[in-house]
Amino acid sequence: MLFEGLELVSALATLAACLVSVTLLLAVSQQLWQLRWAATRDKSCKLPIPKGSMGFPLIGETGHWLLQIFSKIFSHEALESYLPKIQLVIQDTLRAWSSQPEAINVYQEAQKLTFRMAIRVLLGFSIPEEDLGHLFEVFQQFVENVFSLPVDLPFSGYRRGIQARQILQKGLEKAIREKLQCTQGKDYSDALDILIESSKEHGKEMTMQELKDGTLELIFAAYATTASASTSLIMQLLKHPAVLEKLREELRAQGILHSGGCLCEGTLRLDTLSGLRYLDCVIKEVMRLFTPISGGYRTVLQTFELDGFQIPKGWSVMYSIRDTHDTAPVFKDVNVFDPDRFSQARSEDKDGRFHYLPFGGGVRTCLGKHLAKLFLKVLAVELASTSRFELATRTFPRITLVPVLHPVDGLSVKFFGLDSNQNKILPETEAMLSATV
Numbered sequence: 001m002l003f004e005g006l007e008l009v010s011a012l013a014t015l016a017a018c019l020v021s022v023t024l025l026l027a028v029s030q031q032l033w034q035l036r037w038a039a040t041r042d043k044s045c046k047l048p049i050p051k052g053s054m055g056f057p058l059i060g061e062t063g064h065w066l067l068q069i070f071s072k073i074f075s076h077e078a079l080e081s082y083l084p085k086i087q088l089v090i091q092d093t094l095r096a097w098s099s100q101p102e103a104i105n106v107y108q109e110a111q112k113l114t115f116r117m118a119i120r121v122l123l124g125f126s127i128p129e130e131d132l133g134h135l136f137e138v139f140q141q142f143v144e145n146v147f148s149l150p151v152d153l154p155f156s157g158y159r160r161g162i163q164a165r166q167i168l169q170k171g172l173e174k175a176i177r178e179k180l181q182c183t184q185g186k187d188y189s190d191a192l193d194i195l196i197e198s199s200k201e202h203g204k205e206m207t208m209q210e211l212k213d214g215t216l217e218l219i220f221a222a223y224a225t226t227a228s229a230s231t232s233l234i235m236q237l238l239k240h241p242a243v244l245e246k247l248r249e250e251l252r253a254q255g256i257l258h259s260g261g262c263l264c265e266g267t268l269r270l271d272t273l274s275g276l277r278y279l280d281c282v283i284k285e286v287m288r289l290f291t292p293i294s295g296g297y298r299t300v301l302q303t304f305e306l307d308g309f310q311i312p313k314g315w316s317v318m319y320s321i322r323d324t325h326d327t328a329p330v331f332k333d334v335n336v337f338d339p340d341r342f343s344q345a346r347s348e349d350k351d352g353r354f355h356y357l358p359f360g361g362g363v364r365t366c367l368g369k370h371l372a373k374l375f376l377k378v379l380a381v382e383l384a385s386t387s388r389f390e391l392a393t394r395t396f397p398r399i400t401l402v403p404v405l406h407p408v409d410g411l412s413v414k415f416f417g418l419d420s421n422q423n424k425i426l427p428e429t430e431a432m433l434s435a436t437v
Helices: 002-038 065-073 076-099 106-122 129-145 157-181 191-201 208-239 241-253 270-274 277-289 321-327 369-386 428-434
Strands: 295-299 304-306 309-311 316-320 388-391 412-418
Touching: 065 191, 076 106, 076 270, 076 369, 076 412, 106 129, 106 208, 106 369, 129 157, 129 208, 157 208, 191 208, 208 241, 208 277, 208 369, 208 388, 241 277, 241 369, 270 369, 277 369, 295 321, 316 321
Parallel strands: none
Antiparallel strands: 295 316, 304 309, 388 412
């Protein structure tokens, strides 16, 4: 009896400890978002930190003039000017993947691709390739430690994050100064150009520190989630070859892909991509089933009732994107990858306002969602028209959700070069081994 009593006390103590731990985690989780960024920002930076922004000066419920700037950065005209540059970056990357004799880690390479897109296209920096590679490694160290506990001790993740950020800011300052001095030969206005000019129009001359902080946040916003979605796109095209072939059929029907296989020149424009209905369905289904992030926090602006429970004004609430997509009654066979659910004939996403929200919803919806979708559409077109790729492992890897959704092994895939008829170009040794004697 004594031992049974001790076991009961021990079990109750363990349960109490777990409840305390969960309570503390919930209490400090949102504060950590604020601390981990605000504490590492340079104190001379005067960019506003709006309520609900989690420490990001350029993101929040009340962005004021910054929201007007972002509306220009992601406007139709801006996206049209980014498009050919995005296509070039993706084409160069796919050629590099195809030239590798071994399989590549898609998630790692997708991170490099989205980082390169942010640097080359969104910010218009002309950084040498060697320096760009080093900057990417430092940025990864920064991202890996950005959610560390704000305890500034030697060898802590927080200290490593601060050190990485200092190196990043030094490299970004050099790139910004070179960009400001060299204004010749520009054929479009990138996001940093728009940020600088729009701030001047509003009488807010930005300091170098503010430019560095704004630049770093633009890179951060365009990095992890887009890499996650890009990896999910490639994995689903591998899993569902019929979807890939249907996508190719649409490209041929719209004159983007020649019947022989090669990509037509000068065909990718925003209006052209907007007319590719099945492509749009594919991207939507990837984002429904493999949303990069789980959800987000919001502040209750007005007391309301939900399923008999009253949620008071001022409370912080968390909404789940994945759970919403999994339980929304409008979606049939929720675990099946089925792009046709978004076709005009079915339109499963049209039956409710907040059943489908991969980019959030309301006034705090993702400002860069149109750029993200544009990037994914161009990647899908290039994959369908200029690439052949195969899974390099026996089975597909399982998926982890932390810190963003991605395959646990990164997804190992072998890419092949193509000739003008979309036939694989085998490495010389492989071609010799397979030749008929």
